[in-house]
Amino acid sequence: MGRRAVSILPLAFSSMDTLVFHTIAHNTPEYVAAVALRHAILRQPLGLAFSAQQLAAEADSQHIGAYLEQALVACLVLKPINPRQVQMRQVAVDVQLQGKGIGRRLVTHAEMVARQIGYQEMHLHARESAVIFYQRLGYATHGEPFTEIGIPHCLMIKGL
Numbered sequence: 001m002g003r004r005a006v007s008i009l010p011l012a013f014s015s016m017d018t019l020v021f022h023t024i025a026h027n028t029p030e031y032v033a034a035v036a037l038r039h040a041i042l043r044q045p046l047g048l049a050f051s052a053q054q055l056a057a058e059a060d061s062q063h064i065g066a067y068l069e070q071a072l073v074a075c076l077v078l079k080p081i082n083p084r085q086v087q088m089r090q091v092a093v094d095v096q097l098q099g100k101g102i103g104r105r106l107v108t109h110a111e112m113v114a115r116q117i118g119y120q121e122m123h124l125h126a127r128e129s130a131v132i133f134y135q136r137l138g139y140a141t142h143g144e145p146f147t148e149i150g151i152p153h154c155l156m157i158k159g160l
């Protein structure tokens, strides 16, 4: 009995310990992979696709990927609002790896990056289904829910 408990927990932690974060430059093969992951997780289930115009408009954003054994498993986008505020967009974790702490680690990393750049406030438009995830990470909802890409969202903000 003791042996089983010891063998499962360290294995779970060591696989997470290999999670590494990289900044992804716009319009590189790594960016194309991130867009493919975002499409699979965030757009395809809604019957939507990114337009060339939407992707071109991301050139001013910072793209961050989380990699497990060099495979992209999660990503997000940081879009400047003004010198104080930045918007976290397009948070997506590979469907087979959701619920294992990767989203929490990716968002925490992105907050550190944003803080280092000098931002003081992180904003995001959370899908209703993800509001609890962001609340667990210290984000608070503001104002009334609104519709974006055809589904309900909430503005959520956290001081950095």
Ligand SMILES: CC(C)(COP(=O)(O)OP(=O)(O)OC[C@H]1O[C@@H](n2cnc3c(N)ncnc32)[C@H](O)[C@@H]1OP(=O)(O)O)[C@@H](O)C(=O)NCCC(=O)NCCS
Pocket (backbone or CB within 6 Å): 041, 042, 090, 091, 092, 093, 094, 097, 098, 099, 100, 101, 102, 103, 104, 105, 125, 126, 127, 129, 130, 131, 132, 133, 134, 136
């Ligand atoms: C939402 C998402 C980014 C969360 O990442 P994840 O790796 O699955 O989440 P984690 O395992 O890091 O979860 C962190 C905490 O949030 C909770 N949580 C995660 N997703 C949740 C959800 N959809 N509803 C309620 N709680 C959730 C976890 O139970 C965990 O709680 P804990 O504090 O008790 O440990 C990911 O599931 C995803 O890509 N979902 C589909 C796309 C999406 O909705 N993106 C957000 C768009 S705004």
